[in-house]
Amino acid sequence: MIRRLPQIAFALLSLATIGAFFIVQHLKTTAPVFWVIPSPIPADLNPVAGRTCTSSPTRAHPAGVRLNYRQTSLTFSVTRADTVGVYIVSAENPSGNTVATLSPGTPMQAAPGAGQDSKTFRWNGRLADGQPAPDGTYYFRIVLEHQDHSVNLSQRPIQVITTPPQVRILRVQLLGSPAARGGTNGATTPSTSTGPATTATTSTGPAGGGAAAAGPAVISSPQGRVRITFTPGNYRRVWIDIYRTDVSGGPELVDTLPVDRAPVTRLGRHSTTWDGQIHGAPAPPGTYLVGITAQDMACNRTSWPTLPLRPGSTAHAGVTVRYLSVIPPLVPTASGARARVAVDSGQAPVTWRPRAAGSRRVIARGRGPAGRSTLAVRLPRHRPGLYALAVRAGNQTATVPLVADRTGVAGAHARVLIVLPTLTWLGDSPVDDSGDGVPQTLAAHDPVALSRPLVDGPPPGFTGDATLLDYLTARHFSFQLTTDVALAEGVGPSLAHRGGVVLPEGEEYLPAGLEPILRGFVAGGGRALTIGTRMFRGLTHITGFPADPRATAPRATVADPFGARRGPVTPTGGAVITALTDGLGLFNGAGTFAGVTEIQSIRAPAPPTGSTSSSPASAAEIGPGATAIVGFPEGKGTVIEVALAGFASSLADNPDAQGLIANAWQLLSR
Secondary structure: OHHHHHHHHHHHHHHHHHHHHHHHHHHHHOOOOEOOOOOOEOOEEOOOOOOEEEOOOOOOOOOOOEEEOOOEEEEEOEOOOEEEEEEEEEOOOOOOOOOEEEEEEEEEOEOOOOOOOOEEEEEOOEOOOOOEOOOEEEEEEEEEOOOOEEEEOOOOOEEEOOOOOOOOEEEEEEOOOOOOOOOOOOOOOOOOOOOHHHOOOOOOOOOOOOOOOOOOEEEOOOOOOEEEEEOOOOEEEEEEEEEEOOOOOOOEEEEEEEEOOOOEOOOOOEEEEEOOEEOOEEOOOEEEEEEEEEEEOOOOEEEEOOOOOOOOOOOEOEEEEOOOEEEOOOOOEEOOOEEEEEEEOOOOOEEEEEEEOOOOOEOOOEEEOOOEEEEEEEOOOOOOEEEEEEEEEOOEEEEEEEEEEOOHHHHHHOOEEEEEOHHHHHHOOOEOOOOOOOOEOOOOOOOEEOOOOOOOOOOOOHHHHHHHHHHHHHOOOOOEEEEHHHHHHOOOOOOOOOOEEEEOOOOOEEEOOHHHHHHHHHHOOOEEEEEOOOOOOEEEOEEOOOOOOEEOOOEEOOOOOOOOEEEEEEEOOOOOEEEEEEOOOOOOOOOOEOOOOEEEEEEOOOOOOOOOOOOOOEEEEOOOOOEEEEEEEEOOEEEEEEOEOOOOHHHHOOHHHHHHHHHHHHHHOO
């Protein structure tokens, strides 16, 4: 028997071969069910919120066809007459029950060729009970009743997609930066290179001295480009949206860039580039946010970020376009010494010209190299004051303030210290520190880096402060100068041996460390004068001084350092401010204050229990509850607060303002 096994196996193999031959011949002669295997159009749908939009090219249709993505249709013709049933089955159980019936039986005639005598069957993406089909893969099932034959079009699947694509910008990096070349941080470190490919930001800005921290990509020349990385996905279309966020009413969509092909990075993410152009021209200097809009295969569309922007809603998607950055010092420079000013000019060399604030006369000229550098600007000897430094690089200009204090015996013996508001000047400069594409400012209640470019300078209040200093200098009033940051940090001139302190316009945000200094100075017998509206809106703590100075988000104050409470800023409607009481002699020769457009009401603190003094000792108002000028005792000292808009600027030609300053100065300089 064992000897006959090979013969038996050979016989069985021969029979199988003959049977297979006849089966193949039968299949070759059997007519196909369809002339062409039908394809669903569209192959992806959203039965809940489908839209009508332009199709992408497929084997079923060309691009540019307007399709309704709330439903799909199947059009076909059969090669033999039959009654045709059309159903939907789930890919998870293709041999199981149907989930929707499109036709229980439709008579169809045999078509002589492809595309003839065809019928169309539509599915609205809903199950037999009318509920939307769950997201997933489905097939058309075609049943030929007379032939007792069914076909699942598994090679032509349908995708139900009701969830919009989850897309967002993951990172924006300057091309050529260490991060873009494979580093782990989104920011770059300071560089001495002058080329745009290595220009990026740090926590201290260009030419700063602090450690690098995450920040925006900074385009510093028209040739700068950034790489944009976004989440992976099976997208039909992708657009990069460029928003400008440092404009009134922003963010403002300024350009949309279609992405035809998005290369895949090593981490499996998509990326594209932006050349820093807006409608074919170099983007204007400003703060930009890179957004994205994507459309999936079912025409579901989503955009990121969600507008209006919410705190913390953005990733590292900021781009700063700044062809010239100038960072002034936070503390005063001794007159006759050199002020150190950090500059980044991209690929253009710089020229610089300082002048006394309020004057057109240039007092010096200088040049600097392209790229990052530190300018050493010598200030005039024995001439303390406020200076404006104009820097030019190509067709870009920037103007920043420089403060010169008085040196020698004259500075030490000056009885009045004027404190200029560099914290507010720089803290309200709209600069994106974090790289989230939105400017951080103290006015927006953000923490900010203080070594930052001064954008859109000179800052608000600069002109009024310059006018005040010019007026005092012209009348030979002796004073010393410093800044609020310097005084709070114990750098430069102090309040020791002074009779008075002046806080001029612009002191909206006060360093927290300065508040007890001012309060203690007045309580010990000193005199204080504040000038301007919107003063002392918040306190902020300064950290990291001097290497990497930062200010925390400001905390709103109930009262100013001297206990006075300020109300809202209101228009005067043309009414004049008149004196009510004048125990301090502030209004001798001052008369009435006309021409003031806005005031801020001030309520002096109540006198201590048992005190015989009145509060306020001097006051002027335009009506009940609208006291705009007050003078009151505080401890052993005196406080004078003038909350008239534009008061300092009016000193040039307003006799009432001049009289008030002269009277106040007599008190301050005792």
